[in-house]
Amino acid sequence: xxxxxxxxRAKGGDxxxxxxxxxxxxxxxLGTIARLIGRPEDVDDVGQQVFLRLYQSLGQLRxxxxxxxxxYRLTVNASYDYLRRRRRRMETRVxxxxxxxxxxxxxxxxxxxxxxxxxxxQVRELVQTLLAGISEEDRILLLLKxxxxxxxxxxxxxxxxxxxALKVRLFRARQRxxxxxxxxxxGAVRGKR
Amino acid sequence: xxxxxxxxxxxxxxxxxxxxFAAYREAIxxxxxxxxxxxxxxxxxxxxxxxxANLRRWAEGFVTAAAxxxxxxxxxxxxxxPQSFWVERAVASPDExxxxxxxxxxxxxxxxxxxGGTNLR
Numbered sequence: 001x002x003x004x005x006x007x008x009r010a011k012g013g014d015x016x017x018x019x020x021x022x023x024x025x026x027x028x029x030l031g032t033i034a035r036l037i038g039r040p041e042d043v044d045d046v047g048q049q050v051f052l053r054l055y056q057s058l059g060q061l062r063x064x065x066x067x068x069x070x071x072y073r074l075t076v077n078a079s080y081d082y083l084r085r086r087r088r089r090m091e092t093r094v095x096x097x098x099x100x101x102x103x104x105x106x107x108x109x110x111x112x113x114x115x116x117x118x119x120x121x122q123v124r125e126l127v128q129t130l131l132a133g134i135s136e137e138d139r140i141l142l143l144l145k146x147x148x149x150x151x152x153x154x155x156x157x158x159x160x161x162x163x164x165a166l167k168v169r170l171f172r173a174r175q176r177x178x179x180x181x182x183x184x185x186x187g188a189v190r191g192k193r
Numbered sequence: 194x195x196x197x198x199x200x201x202x203x204x205x206x207x208x209x210x211x212x213x214f215a216a217y218r219e220a221i222x223x224x225x226x227x228x229x230x231x232x233x234x235x236x237x238x239x240x241x242x243x244x245x246a247n248l249r250r251w252a253e254g255f256v257t258a259a260a261x262x263x264x265x266x267x268x269x270x271x272x273x274x275p276q277s278f279w280v281e282r283a284v285a286s287p288d289e290x291x292x293x294x295x296x297x298x299x300x301x302x303x304x305x306x307x308x309g310g311t312n313l314r
Contacts, residue, residue, distance in 0.1 A: 019231070022231065022234065026226055026230070027223050028223065030223060030224050030226055031221075031222065031223030031224065034221045034223070034224050035217065035218065035221045038221070040221065040224055043224050043226075044226055044227050044230055044233075047226065047230070048230070048233060048234045048237055051234055052234065052237050052238055052241060055238050056241065119220075120219075120220035120221075121220075123213070123216045123217055123219075123220045124217065124220050124221060126213070127213065127214075127217045130213075146211075146214040147214050147217055147218045174210070177210065178203075178206055178207065178210055181206055181209060181210055181213070182206070186209065186213055187209075190209075190212065190213075190216075
């Protein structure tokens with residue numbers, strides 16, 4: 001947790017204080033981004049976007065108590081922007097491949113790898129493929145809940161949406177992923193682990 | 194493609210999905226940022242703030258120029274001699290009116306409306 005005094009100093013234009021905030025939050029911000037976007041090679045770039053936005057908008061922070069959900073929100077927004085950009089790029093590149101072909105291609109590629117890193121890569125790609133069937137907003141929401149382990153109350157603070165609406169969205173997103181799970185190849189991947 | 198997941202048992206599928214998410218969490222631990230993370234971040238911050246400062250300077254220059262043009266136009270409007278109307282001149286100088294130096298305004302007399310009001314003299 002970031003010290004409130006540090007936040008106030010950074011709000012006042014103290015760059016050293018801002019640097020300390022970045023150092024103390026960098027770990028979980030980059031980790032969250034990595035799991036939301038699923039591309040470790042692009043994490044630094046998106047993370048810098050988050051802290052750049054933080055620097056620009058820190059003066060608008062009402063009170064230091066809401067700093068964490070606020071930084072989560074910036075993280076979510078930057079990840080969402082990245083996913084949208086990536087989807088546009090992928091749509092132009094693989095517009096002629098069906099989803100099943102893409103899954104098969106991903107699995108065939110993943111199955112060639114044999115070690116532990118390959119197994120993790122398989123899981124990563126499998127989850128990415130499963131989540132490709134839902135919108136970027138739902139994907140991020142689902143990952144924040146299921147993978148990052150955020151509570152509904154924390155999600156409420158990030159999204160400014162009431163708990164019931166969040167529950168409905170989460171339920172629908174989870175159901176869609178569940179429906180796609182049997183055909184995803186998870187059984188085979190899990191068997192090898 | 195191998196598939197040993199139950200398709201009819203929902204609670205078992207739910208557990209499998211939880212396992213998959215747990216495996217995903219394990220597969221992507223918190224990454225260690227590159228050594229140039231902070232230097233690059235500060236460069237980007239400086240680039241953005243200098244861009245904002247440039248835009249502000251341009252905007253201020255534009256506002257100053259617009260204000261100067263407004264002042265100039267106001268000055269020009271105030272310094273030009275206004276063309277007074279005949280009535281104003283006649284009231285201001287009745288002697289000139291009597292001597293005929295101020296020409297009387299042209300008048301239009303509307304003829305009787307019996308011809309449809311089109312006969313103007």
